[in-house]
Amino acid sequence: MKRYIILAILGLSACDSPAELAASQKLDDACLDGNIQACAAVQQRVNARNQTLATTTAGF
Numbered sequence: 001m002k003r004y005i006i007l008a009i010l011g012l013s014a015c016d017s018p019a020e021l022a023a024s025q026k027l028d029d030a031c032l033d034g035n036i037q038a039c040a041a042v043q044q045r046v047n048a049r050n051q052t053l054a055t056t057t058a059g060f
Contacts, residue, residue: 016024024045030038 027038027041027045031042
């Protein structure tokens, strides 16, 4: 039972709101257009998600 609760929490935390999706898309587009600061923000976003995933799975 505990496993299903953890999986549900992981699934819900992976969902982005429409505002987060729009902001991510704008950053991605700006990075593709050559904006170095936007590329740095995209990299920070990816690093944060990877760290969250690593921290969560380490708890298993």
